[in-house]
Amino acid sequence: MSGARVDARGTAPRARTGAPRVGAAPSRLTRTIILSLVGLVFAIPIVAMIQFTFRDGLSGSYTLSHWTGLTDPAVNTKYAPLVTALGNSGVLVVVTVLLVLVLLLPTMVLVELSFPRLRRVLEFVCIVPITVPAIVLVVGLVPVYSVVVKVTGSSIWSLGFAYGVTVLPYAYRAIQANLGTVDVITLSEAARSLGAGWATVLFRVILPNLRRGMLAAAFISVAVVLGEFTIASLLNRVNLQTALVLISKSDPYVAVIFSLLALGFAFVLLLLIGRLSTVGVGRRKN
């Protein structure tokens, strides 16, 4: 149980009797004022976007046609580029998540088990992309990709290699948060002494304990890849975001509808990540 909770409960009765409160927590009134004010200001652009999708041109009246048009096959062909872009982003999501689970995750487990001294090095490498932002990295990716394209062809999936780097800090943090709470060394030694082989140790002992971290890392990677614009746009690739910018010039309504949907999807993903961590805490307490 957190200190803040104990504190809030302990001070509440005193606050009611008018004595000065002790803790750091604000009064209910202060909290409500701050949160509703900021919440209101932050809701305005979202509400404006939603209102925008119902506008009937500049006529000032409202229409459902921008939403109903999405399922209309006749109008649908207009959005074909957007559908292609969604497919591309889907491929990139798969490649990126695979990179996280097949490259990053085993490396983190291996470092934890066999090279504890490399832990700081790995952490440093994984947070470098924060200091080298996408707009800088892309300058160096242009020459790299002119070589990569010769090897892999110009299909979209190779862009996933670049995205694997952009999600590195997020994925690392998500997995590390889980890895830190699991004593993998004791677990693997126990399994080994009971006669388990290395594959059994990894797949039946360690990875099941890291399920939460793996899921969180995968979800956050999905959200980052779906929102990525910088690298795709400057390498002249088509993904969801670059297609949205393009289509916003001919049909801004569809662009706004799809950004709202993407935003909602990312919000749900992150809500699930939050759920994952609290469920884990609850289980540990029991």
Place this chain on the structure above:
Amino acid sequence: MTKKLAVLGLTPFALYVLLFLAIPSVLAITTGFFDKAGAFTLDNVGALFSPQILQTFLSSFWVSGVTAVIGAVVGALVCYALLGTRPDGPLRSTVNSASSVLAQFGGVMLAFAFIATIGVQGVITVWLKDAGFDIYGDGVWLYQVPGLLLPYLYFQVPLMVITFMPALEGLKPQWAEANSSLGGSRFTYWVRIAGPILLPSFLGSLLLLFANAFSSYATAAALISQGSQIVPLQIRSALISETVLGRANMAGALAFGMIVVMVVLMFGYSLLQSRTARWQR
């Protein structure tokens, strides 16, 4: 598993990081030091100090500075308001998820949101116009540098909430109790105890916000399709046209300039973080 096999297990990741993180980073930083023929030159890096480029750096600093300060103050207020709510309650988890979405995945969508809100035909613009106040009386500023302020704040405040909340949660109730049992008021608690403890963390978050705005590209690119008013947009035009100020490899020099700023900012951030960590045990 033998040690040799284990080392072998590290190589795929090491190779990957080398190819797609180390080499691009080194290329990005060093190409600015070479001319088109591949000979070493200081021309491009020298051109960073031309008035035109200096102006874009100044604009970037201005946007980052203003949005970092406002974002940090408003974000800290939100964190304060969240103090004492249940960490696993629905209010917290909604605020957390919404903050993460807005802080990290806004990009292009923020440009759309603000065009719909304060664009020429935006909801607020029209509404204010009907009330007799024309926000674009002196010309449309949304597609200029000042137009970046509001969209940037829309991801700066959430980022502050994410980064500063752990520090506020680290305040121990015992400190407040000790303060009050020794006769201190809430005022002395905030000014003499919580304030000094939170200061390094607050300044660290401020630096992180500055770095975040400074390196952000998507929102600006979607909003400003012409021109290169801030450094990331200058890199865009350097990459597209190959020559800015008639120089090849100028994108590399600009990337080098950005990295220098980022390294200074992140170094300051990690220094301040290690001061904060002392209180978070």
